Amino acid sequence: MSAELHQEISACQICADHLPHGPRPVVQFSSTARLLIIGQAPGTKVHASGIPWDDDSGDRLREWLGVDKTTFYNPDKIALMPMGFCYPGKAQGGDAPPRKECAPRWHDRVLGTLPKDRLTLLVGTYAQEYYLPHTKKMSMTARVQGWRDYSPEIIPLPHPAWRSAIWMKKNPWFTSEVLPDLRRRVFDTMRS
Ligand code: SF4
Structure with a gap:
């Protein structure tokens, strides 16, 4: 089932007219992946390589999770599903937001292939606002600081872009409290 879905996603052209570099969906999943990011x-960089999180942000995320690249890129263990599967191009001040067409079109179908007893990491504001709509008025920092409120199924995290280093300095509780709990739960999820 997931092989067919992978093929369908690869052929997706829904927002081709809006993607300056054309569609190239980058997603990883299988029916046994109990950790969903x-x-x-x-x-x-990811658009060029076709490998998810193949950049500095990915290195930082792996460090937060305490997993190496071999584990991270094992689809039997970890599903990687962005809010928008294709590179959306540039906007003022950085990359454009994920294409809004993508999550409603594909997410439920990908989620339908995953184990129900999974841990989901919501990385960044776009994923958090979509999957935790009742928190839309909260800041990303407030959501992450209240990470216990979404336990045990979900952990909200900041996006691990270079700016997150500055954010981490301002919010030392993330390093001292959230990261140890995150690593423990990621380890437990993948072990069971
Ligand atoms: S971003 Fe998503 S919906 Fe748009 S073309 Fe890529 S896979 Fe299709």
């Missing part, structure tokens, strides 16, 4: 959208 919902990120933002590929950047230029």
Whole structure:
């Protein structure tokens, strides 16, 4: 089932007219992946390689999770499903937001292939606002600081872009409290 879905996603052209570099969906999943990471959208480097989180943000995310690249890129263990599967191009001040067509079109079908007893990491504001709509008025920092409120199924995280280093300095509780709990739960999820 997931092989067919992978093929369907690869052929997706829904927002081709709006993608400056054309569709190239970047997503990883299988029916046994109990850790799900919902990120933002590929950047230029990921668009070029076709490998999710193949950039500095990915290195930082793996460090947060305490997993190496071999584990991270094992679809039997970890599903990587961004809010928009294709690189959306540039906007003022950085990359454009994930294409809004993508999550409603594909997410439920990908989620339908995953185990029900999974841990979901919502990485960044786009994923958090979509999957935790009741928190829309909260800041990303407030959501992450209240990470226990979404336990045990969900952990909200900041996007691990370079700016997150500055954010982490201002919010030392993330390193001292959230990261140890995150690593423990990621380890437990993948072990069971
Ligand atoms: S961003 Fe999503 S909906 Fe748009 S073309 Fe890519 S896979 Fe299709």
